[in-house]
Amino acid sequence: xxxxxxxxxxxxxxxxxxxxxxxxxxxxxxxxxxxxxxxxxxxxxxxxxxxxxxxxxxxxxxxxxxxxxxxxxxxxxxxxxxxxxxxxxxxxxxxxxxxxxxxxxxxxxxxxxxxxxxxxxxxxxxxxxxxxxxx
Numbered sequence: 001x002x003x004x005x006x007x008x009x010x011x012x013x014x015x016x017x018x019x020x021x022x023x024x025x026x027x028x029x030x031x032x033x034x035x036x037x038x039x040x041x042x043x044x045x046x047x048x049x050x051x052x053x054x055x056x057x058x059x060x061x062x063x064x065x066x067x068x069x070x071x072x073x074x075x076x077x078x079x080x081x082x083x084x085x086x087x088x089x090x091x092x093x094x095x096x097x098x099x100x101x102x103x104x105x106x107x108x109x110x111x112x113x114x115x116x117x118x119x120x121x122x123x124x125x126x127x128x129x130x131x132x133x134x135x
Contacts, residue, residue, distance in 0.1 A: 006033050006071065006115070008134075009030065009031070009032045009134050009135040010031040010032075010131040010132065011028075011029055011031075011132060011134050012130070012131055013131065013132045020129075027045045027062050028042045028043035029042075029043055033080070038066065038067070039066060039067060039068070041064055041065055041066070041084075043062045045060065045061075046060070047060055047119040047127075064087065065086050066087075067084040067085040067086070068085070071105070078104070079102040079105060080115060081102045081103075082102075102117070104117065112133075114131065115131040116130040
C-alpha cells in the first residue's frame, strides 16, 4: 500500500448503514487522513461491552477525535492504524488518554482501495463498517 492510497476523506458507505442500529445509523462516519501523518475523525460508530454485575451489556457510542496514523501489517493484512491523541465519546468532554483504532485496508477487484473495521467478532461479517473514499 502506498500513502497516497489512504490519504483523503473517507465516509461510511450506504451498504454498511443498512444494517446499523438506529442509535448509530445517522452518525457522520467521516475520516480525513492527511499526508502529514495526521487524521481527523467525525462520529465513528463503535460498539463496546461492559459488565455492570454479572451480565455483559452492549452499548453503542460515537467517537470523534484526531491524532496520527500509520500503515501497519498485522498477520499479513495491511491496516491503517489511527492513534488518537484527543477524542470524545458521544459529545462528552475531550479525553486525555490515548486510544487506537485499526482499519483493514483492502483492494477490491476493481483496484479501488477500501477501508473497513468490525464492530465485534470478525466472523460476523454483517457487523463490518466499510468506508469509501470521497475526496
